[in-house]
Amino acid sequence: MSRPHVLVANIFFAPYTYGGATIVAEQVARQLHARHGWKVSALSAVSRRDLPPYALRKLQSGPVASYVINLPPQRAYAEMYSNPVVTESAARLIQALGPDLLHLHCLQELGAGPIRAAREAGVPVVVSTHDFWWLCERQFMVTPDGRYCGQDPVRVDNCRGCVLDHGRAVSRFRHLSAALTQADLVTYPSSFARDLSRASGLVARRDTIWQNGVTRPGPDFAQAQSRRRAAGGPHVFAFCGGPSQLKGWPLIRDAFSGFDRGDFKVLLVDGAAQGGWWDGLQLSRLPGTWQVVPRYRQEEMDEFWVEVDTLLFPSQWKETFGLTVREALCRGIRVIQTDSGGTVEHEGPDRDRLLRIGSGTEEMVKALHHALTRTDPAPAPVRVTSFAEQADAFVRLTRDLVEPRGWPLHRPVRGRRRA
Secondary structure (H helix, E strand, O other): OOOOEEEEEOOOEOOEOOOHHHHHHHHHHHHHHHHHOOEEEEEEEEOOOOOOOOOEEEEEEOOEEEEEEEOOOOOOHHHHOOOHHHHHHHHHHHHHHOOOEEEEOOOOOOOOHHHHHHHHOOOOEEEEOOOOOOOOOOOOOEOOOOOEOOOOOOOHHHHOOOOOOHHHHHHHHHHHHHHHOOOOEEEEOOHHHHHHHHHOOOOOOOEEEOOOOEOOOOOOHHHHHHHHHHOOOOEEEEEOOOOOOOOOHHHHHHHHHOOOOOOEEEEEEEOOOOOOOOOOOOHHHOOOEEEEEEOOOHHHHHHHHOOOOEEEEOOOOOEOOOHHHHHHHOOOOEEEEEOOEHHHOOOOOOHHHOEOOOOOHHHHHHHHHHHHHOOOOOOOOOOOOEHHHHHHHHHHHOHHHHHHHOOOOOOOOOOOOOO
16 A cells, blocks of 8 residues: 655755764664655755755665755855755755655755745645754854854844854845745754754744664674673764864864873764865874774664764754764763753763763863772663654654545554664
């Protein structure tokens, strides 16, 4: 029997995967197909000189038909959040595919026009926020000098010293606020994200917290982890955030610079799309052993995490979720992290040791020394939501949108492997 058809839109989508929000969009889409039998299509973007501007190409990523629109590199400011050509392409795609639901994720550069296109076609719309693009033209509430602006609530009148043109920033905020009110459902990955958005004037017909899932460890992970820990060796830290002030790299570098010991190892994940995050940095001058490793794919992450004792997550801004934090916690790995918004909404250990954003190196040095000298047992894995459970929750949340179109709420397909 046929099942509902959802059209997913995100700035990136497989085979051009980049960023945590893209992983969430892809994994939930695949779980909707695998567990619930839903048909899934996707709309995303590239910017390639070998394709005509705004050309639409169809690709296939597993069970998902992926439609990619080629955005020209030179576009006006307003076209980054309201592009009539993208809106028209989305309208034609909706008309051709006839989806039962439009699910929008990160829309930077695509713009909010697909909401209008879906409304005009009579297709219900779910918007899932992953960052602060709807509030902030810089997307992450980070000032030009790389610091978290700290507004709570956000008031666009206070953005004068941060944006190049305050008038157009006001127009952007008003346009996106109005567009969001047309969505049938708006989801946020954390209480922090929803509370800040509500307080800042984002009004939705209905909103809810829809917590992101993660890829949980495989059945052999715990045994492999125990073997590695029993074998001894230096304490292994990991940092996945890249060499930016925003993710806390200068804090890590400066804290380790003053160490008088070197009995540890640090793994630096190169998360750049083409690699090269860490090129040119003088890591050999830091004590301990430092190694740059490629970014891991979802199906291979256990091979990375089995080598890690402590994740370093000193984010210097208030994030909406913290995917990497959950990946570590569900594998019994400790986390040294800042009190960074939605990243702390978990049941993990050491919540009494959260670092303050902007606290400087002294607190980080203490946290690192504590990690190297503590003798208590490693923590038990923390129960976190899986992508399969996140997809199940999405089906429940959209029941009132899907059922009026003739589709009953389906239970997970029997015989499918639960993630």
